Amino acid sequence: MTQEYTIGDIAAELGVSKTTVSRAISGTGRISGETRKRVLELIKERGYRPSAVAKGLAKSRTYNIGVVIPSVDVGREFSFFRECMVGICEYAASRDYDVILTMGDEISKIRRILENSKVDGMIAARSEEGSEMETLITERGVPFVRIGASGDESVISVDNANSLAAAEMTERLVDIGARRLALLGGDERHFVTKNRAAGFKRACKKRGVGESRVFLNIFDQPSADRAVTAALSGGCEAMVCMDNIVCDMVMQTLAAHGVAIPEEVRVACLYDSVIVGRMEPPVTAVRFDGVKLGSEACRQVINIIEGEKAESVVVPDFEIIIRKST
Amino acid sequence: MTQEYTIGDIAAELGVSKTTVSRAISGTGRISGETRKRVLELIKERGYRPSAVAKGLAKSRTYNIGVVIPSVDVGREFSFFRECMVGICEYAASRDYDVILTMGDEISKIRRILENSKVDGMIAARSEEGSEMETLITERGVPFVRIGASGDESVISVDNANSLAAAEMTERLVDIGARRLALLGGDERHFVTKNRAAGFKRACKKRGVGESRVFLNIFDQPSADRAVTAALSGGCEAMVCMDNIVCDMVMQTLAAHGVAIPEEVRVACLYDSVIVGRMEPPVTAVRFDGVKLGSEACRQVINIIEGEKAESVVVPDFEIIIRKST
DNA sequence: CTGAAAGCGCTTACAG
DNA sequence: CTGAAAGCGCTTACAG
Numbered sequence: 001m002t003q004e005y006t007i008g009d010i011a012a013e014l015g016v017s018k019t020t021v022s023r024a025i026s027g028t029g030r031i032s033g034e035t036r037k038r039v040l041e042l043i044k045e046r047g048y049r050p051s052a053v054a055k056g057l058a059k060s061r062t063y064n065i066g067v068v069i070p071s072v073d074v075g076r077e078f079s080f081f082r083e084c085m086v087g088i089c090e091y092a093a094s095r096d097y098d099v100i101l102t103m104g105d106e107i108s109k110i111r112r113i114l115e116n117s118k119v120d121g122m123i124a125a126r127s128e129e130g131s132e133m134e135t136l137i138t139e140r141g142v143p144f145v146r147i148g149a150s151g152d153e154s155v156i157s158v159d160n161a162n163s164l165a166a167a168e169m170t171e172r173l174v175d176i177g178a179r180r181l182a183l184l185g186g187d188e189r190h191f192v193t194k195n196r197a198a199g200f201k202r203a204c205k206k207r208g209v210g211e212s213r214v215f216l217n218i219f220d221q222p223s224a225d226r227a228v229t230a231a232l233s234g235g236c237e238a239m240v241c242m243d244n245i246v247c248d249m250v251m252q253t254l255a256a257h258g259v260a261i262p263e264e265v266r267v268a269c270l271y272d273s274v275i276v277g278r279m280e281p282p283v284t285a286v287r288f289d290g291v292k293l294g295s296e297a298c299r300q301v302i303n304i305i306e307g308e309k310a311e312s313v314v315v316p317d318f319e320i321i322i323r324k325s326t
Numbered sequence: 327m328t329q330e331y332t333i334g335d336i337a338a339e340l341g342v343s344k345t346t347v348s349r350a351i352s353g354t355g356r357i358s359g360e361t362r363k364r365v366l367e368l369i370k371e372r373g374y375r376p377s378a379v380a381k382g383l384a385k386s387r388t389y390n391i392g393v394v395i396p397s398v399d400v401g402r403e404f405s406f407f408r409e410c411m412v413g414i415c416e417y418a419a420s421r422d423y424d425v426i427l428t429m430g431d432e433i434s435k436i437r438r439i440l441e442n443s444k445v446d447g448m449i450a451a452r453s454e455e456g457s458e459m460e461t462l463i464t465e466r467g468v469p470f471v472r473i474g475a476s477g478d479e480s481v482i483s484v485d486n487a488n489s490l491a492a493a494e495m496t497e498r499l500v501d502i503g504a505r506r507l508a509l510l511g512g513d514e515r516h517f518v519t520k521n522r523a524a525g526f527k528r529a530c531k532k533r534g535v536g537e538s539r540v541f542l543n544i545f546d547q548p549s550a551d552r553a554v555t556a557a558l559s560g561g562c563e564a565m566v567c568m569d570n571i572v573c574d575m576v577m578q579t580l581a582a583h584g585v586a587i588p589e590e591v592r593v594a595c596l597y598d599s600v601i602v603g604r605m606e607p608p609v610t611a612v613r614f615d616g617v618k619l620g621s622e623a624c625r626q627v628i629n630i631i632e633g634e635k636a637e638s639v640v641v642p643d644f645e646i647i648i649r650k651s652t
Numbered sequence: 653c654t655g656a657a658a659g660c661g662c663t664t665a666c667a668g
Numbered sequence: 669c670t671g672a673a674a675g676c677g678c679t680t681a682c683a684g
Contacts, residue, residue, distance in 0.1 A: 006677055017655045022679060029680080030653050049441040053388055054677030056379045057660045063444075064390075064426070071412045082408075082429075086397045089429045098444050100390070101427040103408075103415045115375040118389075118424050274600065332661055343671045348663060355664080356669050380661030383676045 005048040014042055025050060064100045065092055065301055066119035068133070070126055071104035079274060081125055083290025084147060084297070088123060091295040095302050107132050114140055121301040123147060129155075143304035145297045149191030150312070156304070157312045158297040160288040162192055165318045166199030166270050167206075169286055170240060172320065174207040178238035178266055181212040182231035184224070184250055185242030188216040196242050196270050211235075224249035232257065238266040238326075244273040244285075251279050267325040281324035289317035331374040340368055351376060390426045391418055391627055392445035394459070396452055397430035405600060407451055409616025410473060410623070414449060417621040421628050433458050440466055447627040449473060455481075469630035471623050475517030476638065482630070483638045484623040486614040488518055491644045492525030492596050493532075495612055496566060498646065500533040504564035504592055507538040508557035510550070510576055511568030514542040522568050522596050537561075550575035558583070564592040564652075570599040570611075577605050593651040607650035615643035 011018045016035065023029040024039035042048075056062050067088055069081045085099075092099050100119055102109050110133050113119060121143035127134055129152050137144045138155070150157035173181060183200045185193050197214060204212040213234060215227035228250055231239060239254075241247035247269040254261060261267050261281055269276050272285035293315050303310040333351075337344045342361065349355040350365035368374075382388050393414055395407045411425075418425050426445055428435050436459050439445060447469035453460055455478050463470045464481070476483035499507060509526045511519050523540060530538040539560060541553035554576055557565060565580075567573035573595040577587075585591050587607055595602050598611035619641050629636040 007679095008677075018678080019655055019680080020653090023654090026679085032653055035653080049443070051383075051677055052442045052444050053379050053382045054660090055679075057377075057383050057662085057677080058679040060660070062379055064424075067427075071408075071415075082397075085427065086429045089397075089427060089435075093435060093438060096442070098390075098426045098439060098442075100424045101393075101411065101415060103412045109415075109419060112419060113424060116378040116422070116424075117375070118378050275604065278601065278604065280606075333663095334661075344662080345664080345671055345673095346669090349670090352663085358669055361669080377661055380676090381663075383661080383678085384663040386676070 005046055007048075007050065010039065010042055010046065010048055013046075014039060061305075062118055062120050063097050064119045065097050065298065065305075066100045066102060066110075066113055066122045068102045068110060068122065068124040068127070080288070080290045084125060084294035087291035087294025087296070088298045089294075090291075091298040092302070097298075097302060107136065110136060114142060121145070121305045123297050123301055143301055145301040145304070145310075147293060147297050149195060151191060156300055156310055158293060158300060159195075159312075159314050160293060161314050161316045161318055162195035162270070163199035163202070164314075164316065165286045165288070165320075166196040166240070167203040168199075169268050169270060169284075169320055170200050170203035171207055173238040173240065173266060173268060173326065174203070174209055176266075176326065179209050179211070180235050181209060181238045181240060182227075182234070182236045183212070183214045183240045183242065184218055184227050184231070184246050185214075185216045186218055186246055193242060200240060218246050218249065221249055221252065225253050228253040228257070232259070232265070236265060238268065241267065241269045241283075243271040244269060244276050247271075247276055247283060247285075248279070251283070255280070261325050272321055277321070277323065279325070283325040284323045285321050287319045287321050289315065289319075292317050331372055333374075333376060336365065336368055336372065336374055339372075340365060387631075388444055388446050389423050390445045391423050391624065391631075392426045392428060392436075392439055392448045394428045394436060394448065394450040394453070406614070406616045410451060410620035413617035413620025413622070414624045415620075416617075417624040418628070423624075423628060433462065436462060440468060446631045447471070449623050449627055469627050471627040471630070471636075473619060473623050475521060477517060482626055482636055484619060484626060485521075485638075485640050486619060487640050487642050487644055488521035488596070489525035489528070490640075490642065491612045491614070491646075492522040492566070493529040494525075495594050495596060495610075495646055496526050496529035497533055499564040499566065499592060499594060499652065500529070500535055502592075502652065505535050505537070506560065506562050507535060507564045507566060508553075508560070508562045509538070509540045509566045509568065510544055510553050510557070510572050511540075511542045512544055512572055519568060526566060544572050544575065547575055547578065551579050554579040554583070558585070558591070562591060564594065567593065567595045567609075569597040570595060570602050573597075573602055573609060573611075574605070577609070581606070587651050598647055603647070603649065605651070609651040610649045611647050613645045613647050615641065615645075618643050 007018050007021050011021045021039050023031045024036045052063055089099050122137050123145050125147040127146050146155055146157040149159045187193055218224050218227055241250050259265050267283050269283050269285040272287040276283045276285045296315050300310045333344050333347050337347045347365050349357045350362045378389055415425050448463050449471050451473040453472050472481055472483040475485045513519055544550050544553055567576050587593050593609050595609050595611040598613040602609045602611045622639055622641050626636045
């Protein structure tokens with residue numbers, strides 16, 4: 001698209017230099033309020049919009065931020081990423097950046113976008129520490145923010161309040177009468193697992209329920225069966241599932257065992273999803289605020305880009321959705 | 327990001343002009359095979375990548391294509407858009423374009439991206455004919471492709487084979503014994519509704535089942551109840567739901583009436599989703615190929631951009647997933 | 653406070 | 669086949 005107007009047209013029409021017009025727009029450099037106003041008025045009148053790419057060339061910027069999200073919807077949790085995207089897009093627009101999407105974390109795609117110099121910074125969801133992707137990004141010196149926990153101090157991450165949410169949910173279960181709880185979760189190496197487990201344990205301690213048990217590394221139906229059976233035989237009154245996948249498997253097992261929910265066992269999930277809300281019975285779950293998370297991640301990465309201060313943050317917004325299962 | 331190498335560095339090192347290097351890269355203009363090879367070799371050796379934004383400025387291009395998808399997941403069909411995005415991103419990358427995402431169809435966002443001249447073309451999913459957005463895009467002369475049917479010849483659209491899929495599903499139901507069918511759907515003004523209904527009717531005619539009935543404009547549980555009750559009293563043996571939303575309401579009603587599926591009534595859905603596969607019983611449904619659809623849409627829009635021929639297309643790929651409901 | 657000029661890294665007539 | 673030069677539309681020292 002050829003520009004309809006250029007900065008030169010505006011300058012000519014006003015009898016000033018392009019420099020002046022540029023300064024009026026950016027609000028940078030010395031310029032009289034009077035001149036500034038005249039320029040801005042004409043700009044508005046003509047509907048002139050500076051070319052982002054020309055500005056980009058001059059400033060060695062693209063005003064794009066790259067976002068990487070998994071293309072395969074493990075755990076059907078894509079709705080959460082969608083929310084993140086909404087937050088990212090909105091915040092980016094507010095600072096006049098755009099969002100370039102890359103689906104799937106194949107390294108070749110990331111490399112391409114980086115090598116083409118199409119972005120000023122990157123956000124990656126569900127990225128793994130020290131993964132090839134992160135190495136590539138950081139090596140290139142591109143500002144980077146991870147959505148999700150990080151152990152690594154050197155990368156800025158924006159995360160849900162997993163620990164806090166797990167604690168609140170746990171306390172809630174205790175408060176409505178459950179004394180023997182079980183936490184059921186996936187890969188113990190994941191930070192999200194560690195954080196949620198920490199919250200669970202903290203809450204148990206705080207409420208003085210000592211017999212609680214933790215079952216991790218549940219990856220398939222058999223391992224879920226074993227964990228559920230063990231929990232049940234220990235007299236478990238409430239099961240806290242770490243995510244929707246585990247919850248699904250747990251619910252299957254409970255149904256197979258003919259366990260009445262919530263009468264015999266209450267069930268809660270630390271990660272809400274469409275599925276969780278449609279289980280039989282619907283399961284009480286923690287709903288995180290993906291929009292906030294995305295917008296925060298975007299804020300941090302743009303801050304880095306623009307040389308402002310940036311820091312890892314835990315977004316405190318979440319909600320416990322009470323459903324029939326408790 | 328400042329470029330590590332520029333075209334000038336490569337030219338200098340080789341003792342040729344920037345023109346020559348540029349020609350070697352683009353494959354355009356006269357250049358000896360010999361020279362070309364030397365240039366390309368050094369480029370590879372140095373890992374030089376031309377700056378997309380400089381190229382963009384020179385050619386008045388951005389090499390970005392803008393994609394608009396709804397931010398609110400009406401019908402929880404976002405997984406389909408996700409698939410589309412995968413297809414779009416992949417195809418775009420294959421032609422060295424990137425994808426700028428806009429979530430939500432608020433006109434202000436579209437306007438911003440257009441005015442900033444950040445894209446060479448646009449793809450919109452679930453866009454409405456003659457909507458403010460489409461007017462804005464086409465007025466600006468930006469190449470545009472719609473994902474979803476269009477009545478309007480002037481806009482290129484890429485769509486699922488809705489009619490064909492509906493016909494195949496219908497024939498299949500007849501072939502396994504159903505003689506009295508009912509089609510249940512939403513807004514009769516939507517093209518998707520018209521197309522699916524057309525396929526249904528065509529199949530009924532072809533198979534010679536005359537008593538089939540069509541119930542449209544089902545928007546809520548009461549209207550679904552009425553339609554289902556009417557269909558049932560007409561001796562309906564198979565219900566074809568146009569989409570997952572309608573299907574959900576239909577299944578609720580059938581459950582409330584205590585109708586056995588598939589024994590008393592078979593149920594099928596013309597649009598698969600996670601929900602549909604997890605109903606009780608799971609419902610047979612049509613699964614469209616979102617990746618192909620997206621990739622095709624992207625192909626068309628890039629063709630327009632690059633002055634090649636583009637045309638509306640119906641993507642024939644879909645699959646009927648047989649489940650317990652039939 | 654204002655402007656002429658160089659520069660960002662490419663492309664592309666035009667001339668040779 | 670090859671290159672010098674102008675141009676894409678901005679920004680930004682530098683000089684005034």
